[in-house]
Every structure is written in C-alpha cells, then in structure tokens.
Amino acid sequence: MVKRVAIIGAGVSGLTSIKGCLEEGLEPSCFERSDDIGGLWKFTVSVETTGHGMTKVYKSVVTNITKEMSCYSDFPFPENFPNYMKHTLVMEYLHSYAKHFDLLKYIHLKTTVCSVTKRQDFTTTGQWDVVTDMEGKRDTAVFDAVMICTGHYLNPHLPLESFPGESTITEIPRLL
Numbered sequence: 001m002v003k004r005v006a007i008i009g010a011g012v013s014g015l016t017s018i019k020g021c022l023e024e025g026l027e028p029s030c031f032e033r034s035d036d037i038g039g040l041w042k043f044t045v046s047v048e049t050t051g052h053g054m055t056k057v058y059k060s061v062v063t064n065i066t067k068e069m070s071c072y073s074d075f076p077f078p079e080n081f082p083n084y085m086k087h088t089l090v091m092e093y094l095h096s097y098a099k100h101f102d103l104l105k106y107i108h109l110k111t112t113v114c115s116v117t118k119r120q121d122f123t124t125t126g127q128w129d130v131v132t133d134m135e136g137k138r139d140t141a142v143f144d145a146v147m148i149c150t151g152h153y154l155n156p157h158l159p160l161e162s163f164p165g166e167s168t169i170t171e172i173p174r175l176l
C-alpha cells in the first residue's frame with residue numbers, strides 16, 4: 001500500500017515537501033487555508049481580512065539573503081533576477097517551481113486543517129485522522145504521516161509591553 005502523507009501549508013516548506021514525497025514514492029495531499037501558494041511571500045493588503053491573521057511580507061520587503069543562497073538547491077532563480085529581490089519576484093519564482101515540478105494538483109486551496117489526532121489503532125498502524133474545513137465543508141481523512149509546514153512566523157509576535165505608553169496610542173501606523 002502506498003503511504004499517504006498530509007502536508008499542512010503550501011509555503012516554501014510545503015511546496016518542497018510535496019516534491020520530496022513524490023520522489024520517495026509517497027502520496028502527498030497538501031492543505032492550504034489561503035487561496036494561493038507562497039505562504040508569507042503572498043502579499044495581502046489587509047492581513048485582517050485576507051491574511052488569516054498570519055505574518056505576511058510588507059509592501060517594501062526585499063530579500064536579505066543572496067539568490068544563490070536562498071534558492072531551492074535544484075531550482076536556481078532565473079539569470080535575470082537581481083541578487084536581492086522584491087517579494088513579488090519570490091512569488092513568481094515559487095509559482096514557476098510549483099509549475100515545473102507539477103505540484104499544484106496535490107494542493108487543496110482554501111482548505112484549513114482543523115485537527116490532527118492519533119487514530120485509535122495508532123500503536124499498530126501509526127496513522128492519523130486529519131480533519132479539514134473547505135469553506136464550511138468538513139472532511140476527515142486517514143494519513144500515514146503528517147508534515148507540518150505552517151511556518152515559524154505563523155502568529156505575529158507583537159511585544160507591545162516593551163513599548164511604554166503604547167496603550168495610550170489611539171492609532172497604530174501600519175507598515176504597508
């Protein structure tokens with residue numbers, strides 16, 4: 001029986017995890033709660049309404065690592081891209097990576113993973129129940145493994161207590 005792997009998130013890590021599973025003869029299903037791939041590189045004007053409250057690049061982000069150092073090892077950035085690039089070019093690169101390795105057909109967009117739990121027979125099968133929600137439609141599926149690619153910047157960290165007087169500010173300027 002071919003092993004089924006659930007991959008949570010279709011950002012930089014989720015995309016390459018799909019590819020890795022395929023190379024190992026595993027059957028990946030990737031769940032992404034937003035409507036596109038790219039994770040935090042997908043710029044959204046309003047984080048509250050479209051960013052699911054997660055950290056996203058702001059408008060002026062330019063990469064801070066050279067393109068030779070930050071590309072996937074088997075998929076260099078195009079020759080004509082600058083060494084340090086705007087976030088829109090990173091998105092373009094991720095889309096071409098997904099297209100080149102034919103990864104899109106394994107991705108379920110607008111699908112949130114709600115829970116991952118060990119099955120009753122976990123000690124013998126090692127299997128997981130994965131509950132998803134696709135625009136109100138709940139589904140449960142059984143997987144042999146789960147890869148959590150939800151990003152280490154998933155929840156914005158706002159150390160507001162470090163800024164005395166912050167609570168007296170009525171409007172917080174946004175970095176857009």
Ligand SMILES: Cc1cc2nc3c(=O)[nH]c(=O)nc-3n(C[C@H](O)[C@H](O)[C@H](O)COP(=O)(O)OP(=O)(O)OC[C@H]3O[C@@H](n4cnc5c(N)ncnc54)[C@H](O)[C@@H]3O)c2cc1C
Nearest residue numbers: 009011012013031032033039040063064070112113150151
């Ligand atoms: C401002 C900023 C600038 C950065 N600049 C650079 C840089 O120049 N170079 C560099 O190499 N790195 C940079 N990084 C680091 C960045 O974290 C990585 O480049 C990369 O985006 C991490 O990818 P990821 O797939 O791990 O996570 P993410 O991109 O965060 O993707 C996680 C995905 O999981 C999805 N998800 C989360 N929970 C669920 C759920 N329950 N169900 C379904 N889907 C879910 C999210 O919607 C998202 O699409 C930067 C980070 C920030 C914040």
Ligand SMILES: *[C@@H]1O[C@H](CO)[C@@H](O)[C@H](O)[C@H]1NC(C)=O
Nearest residue numbers: 061062063064065066069153
């Ligand atoms: C690049 O920026 C990210 C996000 O701000 C940060 O986590 C990382 O340490 C930075 N890397 C370098 C080499 O400065």
